[in-house]
Amino acid sequence: xxMSRIAxxxxxxxxxxLGHVDIIERAVPLFDEIKIAVGTNSAKNYLFLLKQRVQWIxxxxxxxxxxxxxTYEGLTVDFAREQGVQFLLRGLRNPADFEFEKAIAQAxxxxxxxxxxxxxxxxARYAYISSSIVREVYNHGGDFQKFVPVTVQP
Numbered sequence: 001x002x003m004s005r006i007a008x009x010x011x012x013x014x015x016x017x018l019g020h021v022d023i024i025e026r027a028v029p030l031f032d033e034i035k036i037a038v039g040t041n042s043a044k045n046y047l048f049l050l051k052q053r054v055q056w057i058x059x060x061x062x063x064x065x066x067x068x069x070x071t072y073e074g075l076t077v078d079f080a081r082e083q084g085v086q087f088l089l090r091g092l093r094n095p096a097d098f099e100f101e102k103a104i105a106q107a108x109x110x111x112x113x114x115x116x117x118x119x120x121x122x123x124a125r126y127a128y129i130s131s132s133i134v135r136e137v138y139n140h141g142g143d144f145q146k147f148v149p150v151t152v153q154p
Contacts, residue, residue: 004032007087007118010076013038013053014046015152016060017134019126023091026120028066035083036061038071047135059151077112088117093127 009024013036027034036057040050048056054069061067072079080088088108090101098119105117129147137144138154145152 003086005030005087006033006035006083006085007031007089008035008037008076008080008083008085009089010037010039010072010079012041012044012046012131013057014131015048015053015134015148016057017126017129017131017148019091019093019122019129021060021149022123022126023089023120024061024067026123027089027118028064030118031087031089032066034067034089035085036067036069037076037079037083038069039076040071040073042073047138056149056152060149075111077108077115080115081112086114086116088115090117090119091122092119093122093130 007027007030009027011020013020024034024036038050038053038057046053050071054071057069061069070083076088088105090105092098092101101117101119108115108117134144134147137147
């Protein structure tokens with residue numbers, strides 16, 4: 001029996017966007033299981049509470065049995081090892097994302113050689129969306145709903 005292919009998709013998801021959803025939906029056929037890992041960093045100020053971010057993701061993927069949501073603190077590679085996952089899933093929107101993610105993936109590989117990072121390119125129609133853009137629009141009372149799944153309600 002082959003080992004199941006489990007991917008960890010780490011992020012702060014503050015909030016989850018249509019870009020995140022796009023990556024996860026396209027990754028579902030590639031893996032047996034995807035664990036969406038919502039990171040918490042005490043040094044970071046989040047707009048939305050952890051509980052709220054987790055709830056939005058759970059609601060967004062309630063129909064998808066392969067997808068689960070967990071929270072973590074600390075190094076992603078340490079958590080990946082604890083969870084027994086073989087793959088880190090990351091989305092790339094643009095060349096800047098690639099350069100940033102490539103450096104992290106190389107550092108991760110140095111620390112945990114058997115953890116493979118898998119990159120998916122965000123679909124062009126969502127490539128401009130980032131959580132920080134959504135937060136900016138939200139903070140200024142703009143209509144952010146077109147950038148997030150319907151489950152994300154203030």
